[in-house]
Amino acid sequence: MKKVINDPNHVVDEMITGLVTAYPNLLKRLPNTNVVVRTDAPAEGKVGIVSGGGSGHEPAHAGYVGKGMLDAAVVGEVFTSPTPDQVLEAIKAVDSGKGVLLVIKNYTGDVMNFEMAKEMAEMEGIQVDQVIVNDDVAVEDSTFTIGRRGIAGTVFVHKIAGALAENGASLEEVKSIAEKTIANVRSMGVALSACTVPAASKPSFTLAENEMEIGIGIHGEPGIERVPLKPADQITEILVNKILSDIDYERSEVAVMINGLGATPEMELHIVYRKLSELLGNKEIKIFQTWVGEYMTSLEMAGFSITLLKLDQELKNLLTGKVKTIAFHV
CATH class of the missing domain: 3.40.50.10440 (Dihydroxyacetone kinase; domain 1)
Structure with a gap:
């Protein structure tokens, strides 16, 4: 470590x-x-x-x-x-x-x-x-x-x-x-590798080189299933379909967050966003605003989560209101 x-x-x-x-x-x-x-x-x-x-x-x-x-x-x-x-x-x-x-x-x-x-x-x-x-x-x-x-x-x-x-x-x-x-907000994540708590001597769980965990929690809690590693587009589709099946986003506007879990390059996060925007466009879901980066990590875990927030005018106005923090900008 x-x-x-x-x-x-x-x-x-x-x-x-x-x-x-x-x-x-x-x-x-x-x-x-x-x-x-x-x-x-x-x-x-x-x-x-x-x-x-x-x-x-x-x-x-x-x-x-x-x-x-x-x-x-x-x-x-x-x-x-x-x-x-x-x-x-x-x-x-x-x-x-x-x-x-x-x-x-x-x-x-x-x-x-x-x-x-x-x-x-x-x-x-x-x-x-x-x-x-x-x-x-x-x-x-x-x-x-x-x-x-x-x-x-x-x-x-x-x-x-x-x-x-x-x-x-x-x-x-x-x-x-x-x-x-x-x-109106829904999220889901995937992990490609584990993280190590500083006081521990080993990772909190183990994934083989060809495995990923769908639906993992931000502390490494078990997800839905552990499956062979898939291409970015397929991973994105799995997560998006699960989110869209939870509430009705049809013909709505959404805010999107692609959140890295600590060890995922922005290059990969934007590859995910590319597919996400295509999937939402196919379902006539309009993207109002997007955040891509690290917002809620899990130490050095590799992976990401997708968050969709279904919007109305009130939520849009507040989401884009003035803010002054280290980590969130509009």
């Missing part, structure tokens, strides 16, 4: 220090925590938005902290949910009196710890609500979840809820738009 690290036990702390040092005009770290907040937190007159999860998915989630998206990201250890006390500190740091929305990916640890923090914050008189993102169409009731997993579609939830919050909407309105986004 080769990694550019020092002590495996300090990778998260050193990463956060490097992040806030690199972008001091955008981000700051709450003292004695793994919480990254906007430099102007709490941003007055708006609902605070908090998300987070285990490290190893960068740029998620701290890369989405900034004007027009998240107010705070709670950074757990690698592939490990952040603790309730850390989430509570994030809630308190971003509450300006209008309440706080928690955007939670559907993993058992995340849901449990964020909900505990919500209860603790409410005991201190802070108004808190939550949404749970479950955009992965691959499997139900996986290794780490009851129900579907939350993956790269979460980024669109951050953007749209963040834009409405920035416009001064109420907590109820911001939660409603987040739920609307969740109802």
